[in-house]
Amino acid sequence: MSANLVKAEQTLAVANPKRKRKWQSYALLFILPSFLIYTLFVIVPTAGSIYLSFTSWDGISEDIRYIGFANFVEILQSTRVHNALKNTLVMTISLVVLENVAAILLAVLVDKVRWFKNLFRSVFYFPTLLSGVVMGFVWAMILNYNFGVFNQMLDAVGLGSWMVDWLGSPKYAMLAIILSTVWKGAGYYMIIYLAGLQGIPAELNEAASIDGAGGWKQFRHITFPLLAGSMTVCMVLSMISALKIFDQIAVMTDGGPGFETETLTYIIYKVGFGELRQGFGTALAMVLFLLILLVTLIQVKFLRKREVQM
Amino acid sequence: MRQKQTLIRLSALLLAATTVLAACGNNNNSANNTSEGTAAPDAAAAGNTPEVKKVSFTIGYASGDPATKQAIADTVKAFMEANPNITVKDLSETSSSAYLDWLKTKDAVGEFPDLVEMRDTQVFADAGKIVELPSDLLELFKDPPQVDGKVWNAPMQVNVPQGIIYSKKAYADAGITELPKTYDEFLQIQEKLKTSGITPLVVGGKDIFHMGFWINKFLIDDVYSKDPDWNSKRTAKTVSFTDPNVVQAMTDYKELFTKYVDKGWLSTADNQTASFLVSGKAAQLYSGTWMFSQIKEADPSFDFGFYAIPDREGKVNVVGLASPAGWSLSAEAAKDADKTAAIEQFIRFFFQKDNYSKYLASINGIPSTKEEITYETSEQMQVALDLITDPNVTKSLAINNWWGDNLIPPQFRNWYYKLMQELVAKDGDVTDYMKQADNEYDNQVKANQM
Structure with a gap:
């Protein structure tokens, strides 16, 4: 159904209450399957997790005991959790900054390059196609002390x-x-920035060039500000993926040496599965959920404001 | 008419949704491999042979050691060839995770194996995940250990002693002509090896279970050989990780790792250690008898020896007591009579003289059965057997293999091994780290009591 037809149908629906009801029932029918699946596989487990975070469940027995806020009190007191939180924040800030800086640089480079444009785009994008596990194995081999290529x-x-x-x-x-x-x-963020770059009118840079602005000035005063929209998307995406980082740690260091690279997501898995403390692990997952929600809200608010100002 | 159309559309939608969900359900059922209870088609078609029920069950075991993995896989294959009506689906996977992590993950996704190699018997028995070993199988074994007065496992073998596997050439090149009689002499050997230009020890510290070999060597020497009930006393808080004997054990561990272990030990996997040894990158490896096959496979001409490291007073203490571990039947599988019968059949097949001797020979194991099992043993394996039979050698267990009152919180082992990795990696103060161990132990005991 084309957009015009939908609009016409809606207009008729508003004019005729019977049609409106029919339209609403159709809409409900279309929404229902997704709603059921989403409720069954997301809402119900999430609600169940909230309950589990207040229990001492080991994850294997039938015995699920309610222990109030004990898990959350332990989270506040545990040096291991504090260390994981610190690692998560360090990793998130580093990844958000470095990934975006690298992506902007790559995007500008492949946008300006004259020859082999598609080749360079493909080469820089290729690592994105690897799973975190495969990437982890490859880098673990490269960085191995005895057999690694790097050493x-x-x-x-x-x-x-x-x-x-x-x-x-x-x-x-x-x-x-x-x-x-x-x-x-x-490479993934490079593609988003590249799309942003290609949306910048060439006349702006031409005018700046005629006025005597060099490459850096053009980038600083024209390109960078006009990439604000792409930057909002990339920063939020990279922040969320950094907060959830798991595969690389599992394969490359197993959270080690000792507990040196344990992050919140990794500790959730380790305590929940390896240490038979599903209740405590779920409580940690709740904390991570709130952390991601909070940081995302702040980030979106800040970056949106910047978009408007630009 | 309009109502009818709406009903038809609704029905179509429900049918589509049902089909999707039914497809998910079918997939799940096939993954769980319940006994099918159907006649074998060939037999039914022939019409002249009795109907044989087709049964399938899943199996899971620790597959970190390639020799063990291969030995069990071979037995499973031979069993299926001998019993065409029974299908055994091997769920085991080689991963970087600890075996308990893997088992717990399998349970979480509804794939807990029907027949499982159980190491944390008390934990899973208390959780109702496994059932007692069928009584008719008990006759097969010599005094299998009991938990809460019941036998839960068909012990796959008796715990084997661990010790130093060394390159005879490296020892000769370093001018070492005699094996150590005390721990100090052992350290002198390490110094000689280092001076000769070879890395004295390779450690597969990337695999957390491998850390246990060394950590338990020191704990057994200084703690468990003198006080087998130390764990229960620790739970009751009458002893501490900061006591001088534990601090001494971990100080020795730290000193050895700092001075004599290959610098890449934290990124070396257990299955890489044999190649280090045969390629001459390191002179020694501390591990168990199962490594002998791997080493011979890596280089049949490699000349190596085996001995247990003595303690400071010259006494020899090794892992060698029986512990409740081995094949266990899952509670879920036990509900299905056909499956239970097939699993019992498999266990009997596994411990049959011919099959069991092949299994033991592949991993250089010590039999747990009443029936005498013999296989051709190597010079190195003979040393291990002598250690087990020598009354002057103290037999003990690793920190996590005790049970009953001496059971430690199940999550503590891996945490402690990681802490000990950090102790060396960060050159920490042993007493400070032992204080952390005390705190964590108490927290975990408290958490398990909630």
């Missing part, structure tokens, strides 16, 4: 003393996860 390259160029167990070092494990995730994610 072997360092050794080959006479920098053997710089060789480190990148994923086993408390200093570098987090950095390795962040950089490999940027490698994987930047």
Whole structure:
């Protein structure tokens, strides 16, 4: 049904109460399947999770005991959770900044490049197609202390003393996860920024050029401000995916060395499944949910404001 | 007329939704592999042979060690060939997760194996996930351990001692002619190996279970060999991780790892350790007898020896007591009589002399059955067998293998091993880390009591 026909149907529906009721019943019928599936697979488990977060359920027994706010009190007191929260925030801020900076740079580069434009776009986008698990395995192999290409390259160029167990070092494990995730994610955001760049009228840059503005000034005063819309989308998406990061950590470090790279999502899995504390894990998931909600609301409000100002 | 049309549309919609949901349901059923209870088509078609019920069940076991995985997979294959009416679906997966994580995840997605290798027996028995071993199978085993007065497992083997697997060439190159009689002599050997230019020890620290080999070696020497009830005392808070014996054990562990272990130990997996040894990248590996097959497979000409590390007084203490672990029947499978019968048939097949001896030979295991099982043992395996039979050698268990009052909170083991990784990686203060262990232990005991 074309847009005009729908509009006509709606207009008729408003004019005729019987038609309006019919229209509403059709709408309900179309919504019903999605609503049922969504309720069954999202709303009901979420509501169940709220209840479980107030229990000491181990995840395997039939015995589910209500323990009030004990899980939330433990979250407030647990140094392991505080460490995971700190790691989550460090990782999120680093990823949001680095992924977006890398994506903008790549987008500007592939937009300006004269030859092999499509090749470069494909090459930079390719890592996005890999799953987090595959990417994790690849980077774990590259960064392996004994057999990894990276250390072997360092050794080959006479920098053997710089060789480190990148994923086993408390200093570098987090950095390795962040950089490999940027490698994987930047191409995706590059496409969004590229679309934004191509929406900027060429006349603006031409006029600025005639007025004597150099490349950097054009980028700073024309390109960057006009990318505000793309930036809102990319920042929110990268922030949410950074807060939920799991696969890379599971494959590359298992949250280690020790607890050095444990994040909230990873600790939820570890305590819920590995440590038989489903109730506590669910309480942590509730905290993460509230954290993502809060940060997203703040971010959207701030970035929308910036879009309007621009 | 309009009402009729609406009804038809509604029916079509419901039918579509039902089809989608039914498809999901069918898929789930096939994944669960319930016994089908149908006659084998060939037999039915032939008409001259008795109808044999087709039964299928799922199996899950710890598959981190390639030799064990292969040995069990071979037995499963042989069983299905011998019993064409029974299908065994192997759910085991090699993953970087600990076995308990994997098992718990399987349970969460409704795929808890019908026949499962159980290690945390008390936890799963208390949760009602497994049932007692059928009484007619008890006759197969020599004194299987009991939990709450009941036998829950068909023990796959007796716990085997762990020790140093060393390259004879590396020892000769370093001028080492005698095996150590005390722990200090063992440290002198490490120094000699280091001086000779080879990395003394390889550790597969990427796999959390591998950490247990070393951590428990020190805990057994300083704690469990002297006080087998230490865990129950810790639960009652009459002993502490900050006590001098535990601090000494973990100080020895930290010193050894800091000075003599390959620098990439935290990113080395257990299944990479054999290649380190045979390729000459490291001189020694601390592990169990199951590694012998892997090493021989990696390089049949590699000449290696095996010994248990003595403690400071020269006493030898090893893992070697029986613990409640082995094949267990899931409570869900036990509700299905056909499935239970098929699983019993499999267990009997597994422990049949011919099959069991092949299994034990592949993993260099020690039999748990009453029936005497023999297989050709290597020089290294003979050392392990001598350790088990030597009355002067103290037999003990790893921190998480005790049960009853000595059962630790099930989540504590992995947490503690990770803490010990961090202790070395961050060059932490042992006493501070032991205080953390005390706090966490108490928290977990408290959490489990809620």
